[in-house]
Amino acid sequence: MNDLSNILENATPADDAGDVSDVSSDRILARIGQLTRTLRDSMRELGLDQQLQAVAQMVPDAHDRLKYVVTMTEQAAERALNAIELAQPLQEKMHTDARLLDDRWAHWYEVPLARDDASALIADTRSFLKQVPQSAEATNARAHSGTTTLRSANSPMATTVPTADGCNGSR
Structure with missing residues (x-):
């Protein structure tokens, strides 16, 4: 390294301008080659070349x-998101129907309805209440299918992952 430093320190302004003589260039290149060989040999003697190869294969x-x-995370x-998009209309319908029934009941408390109208309100409320469990089950099924997949893709449990050699390894 000292030889290279000496060559660079002793360079003339003409050398800096790009007029480096062939002899100086050859000496610099020869010295760089020699330093490279020395570094490679030293790494081999220390066993670093094998470790470097192992690290290179791991990348x-x-x-x-x-x-x-x-x-897998992207797919999950x-x-x-697809499960949420499918469940959203069910949730919106339940929300809308519940609001309408609540408004009707609020109106009935303010101004009691005739018997036929009250009977219709009661029948509509019972019908809504019968539909809620079905809608909830459908929503849960759709949400569960998406989140189970998401959890399993990110699970740190033993998951088979393809390795560089084409075999499956476990994480």
């Missing part, structure tokens, strides 16, 4: 695993 494997997790999130 694609980690990349493949991360890519798999990202893909998509399913969860």
Whole structure:
């Protein structure tokens, strides 16, 4: 390294301007090559070359695993959003029907209705109450299908993940 420093320190202004002589260039390149070989040999003697190869092989494997997790999470999130979109109309209908019934009951408390109108209000309320469990079950089923998939994709439990060599490993 001192040789390279000496060459660079002893460079003339003409060298800085781009007129480097072929001899100086050859010496610099030769010295860089020599330093590279020395570094490689030193790494080999210390056993770092094998560790470096192992680390280099782990990077694609980690990349493949991360890519798999990202893909599975994306798919699960998509399913969860689809389940929410499917359940939303059921929830909106229940909300609207409940509001309408509440308004009708509030009106009845203010001004009692005739018997036939009161009977219709009671029948509509009972019909709504019978539909609530069905709507809730449908909503839960749709939401459960999306969130179960989302949870299993992100689960730290033993999940098979493809490795770089094509085999499945467990996380």
